Amino acid sequence: SDRARDEFEIHQIETKTYPEDDSFSFGDARENVRELKQKIKNLGAVNLLAYDEWEQESQRLEFLTTQRRDLSDAQKNLIEMIGEINETATTQFVGTFESIRKYFQEIFRSLFAEGDECDLQLEEGKDPLEAQIEIIAKPRGKRPHSIELLSGGEKTMTAIALLFAIYLVKPSPFCILDEVDAPLDDSNIDRFLSIIQRFAVDTQFIVVTHNKRTMSAADALYGVTQEEDGVSKIVSVRLKKEEMVVRSKEKQRDLTEAG
Numbered sequence: 001s002d003r004a005r006d007e008f009e010i011h012q013i014e015t016k017t018y019p020e021d022d023s024f025s026f027g028d029a030r031e032n033v034r035e036l037k038q039k040i041k042n043l044g045a046v047n048l049l050a051y052d053e054w055e056q057e058s059q060r061l062e063f064l065t066t067q068r069r070d071l072s073d074a075q076k077n078l079i080e081m082i083g084e085i086n087e088t089a090t091t092q093f094v095g096t097f098e099s100i101r102k103y104f105q106e107i108f109r110s111l112f113a114e115g116d117e118c119d120l121q122l123e124e125g126k127d128p129l130e131a132q133i134e135i136i137a138k139p140r141g142k143r144p145h146s147i148e149l150l151s152g153g154e155k156t157m158t159a160i161a162l163l164f165a166i167y168l169v170k171p172s173p174f175c176i177l178d179e180v181d182a183p184l185d186d187s188n189i190d191r192f193l194s195i196i197q198r199f200a201v202d203t204q205f206i207v208v209t210h211n212k213r214t215m216s217a218a219d220a221l222y223g224v225t226q227e228e229d230g231v232s233k234i235v236s237v238r239l240k241k242e243e244m245v246v247r248s249k250e251k252q253r254d255l256t257e258a259g
Contacts, residue, residue, distance in 0.1 A: 090128050096169055097122070097133075103165035108137065111157050111191050115140045118158070135162065152183035157191070164195060171202055178208040189213045 004010040047053075101120040108118040117138040123131035135147050137158040147158065160180065167175070181192055189211060196205055197217070207214060215221055221237045 086127075086129065094128055097128075099169045100162075100165045103168040104162055107164050107168075107195065108158065108161040111161055111188075111195065113140050118161070120162075153185060153188050156180065156183045157188060160192060160195065164199060167199060167203070173203060174206070175199075175203050176206045176208075179210075180207070181209055181211050181214050184211075186213065193217045 001013050004013055097120065104120055105118055109116055117136070119136040121134045121136060122128055123134070126132075135158065137147055137150060137154065139150070139154055147155065150158065181189055184192055190213070193214065196207075199205070207218065209215060216239075219239060221235075221239065223235050224232050225235055226232055
C-alpha cells in the first residue's frame with residue numbers, strides 16, 4: 001500500500017483475486033518482472049543530463065557532418081578546376097612550344113648555316129607541364145650527343161637563337177644582355193650583331209660588353225673611367241648622333257665646293 005501510494009499515487013487499494021487462466025501464468029509474470037528489475041538495476045544510476053548531452057552531441061555531429069560535406073564539395077570543385085587549368089595550360093604550352101621550336105630552327109640556321117640542325121624536344125611519356133626540354137644543336141661537321149659537347153661559342157650562339165625565338169613568340173620592349181658576346185670570335189660577333197640589329201627595330205637592347213665590334217655597333221656607349229685615382233666617373237657617347245654631324249659637315253662641304 002505504501003509503495004502504491006508513494007510511487008504511483010494510488011490512495012485506495014483493493015485486494016482482488018484472479019482465477020488461474022491457461023493463457024496467463026502468474027509464475028512466468030513474476031519471473032519476467034524479476035528479470036526486468038535486474039536489468040534496470042544493472043543499468044546503474046540514471047543520468048538526468050543524458051538527454052541534454054545527447055542533444056549537444058547531436059548538434060555537434062550535424063555541424064561536423066555539414067563541414068565535412070562542404071570540404072568534400074570544395075575538394076571536388078578544386079580537382080575539377082585544377083583539371084581545367086592543366087588542360088588549358090597544356091594546350092597553351094604545347095602551342096607556344098611548337099612556335100618557339102619553329103623560330104628556334106629558323107634563327108639557328110641564320111646564325112650557323114643552312115645544313116646545320118637543331119631542335120627542341122619534350123621528354124616522352126610525361127606530362128608536358130612536368131617534362132624536361134632537351135635542346136639539340138648539331139652544327140655542320142659535328143654530331144654531338146649532348147649540347148654540353150659544343151664549344152663555348154657554339155653554346156652561346158645556340159642560347160642566343162633560343163632567346164630570340166622566345167622573343168618572336170612574346171616580344172619585349174627591353175632586353176639586357178650581360179657579356180653574351182664574350183665567348184664569340186669575330187665572325188660570330190658579326191652574326192650576333194646582325195640579329196641584334198634585326199630585333200632592335202622593336203626592342204631596346206642594353207648590352208654589357210668589352211668587345212670593340214659590339215661597341216662600334218651601338219647607338220650609345222656608357223662607361224666608367226677614373227681620371228683621378230679613386231674617383232669614378234660615368235662617360236656617355238652617342239655614336240649615331242656623331243655620325244649624323246659628320247655626314248652633315250661633309251654634305252655642307254660638298255655643297256660649298258660645288259658652288
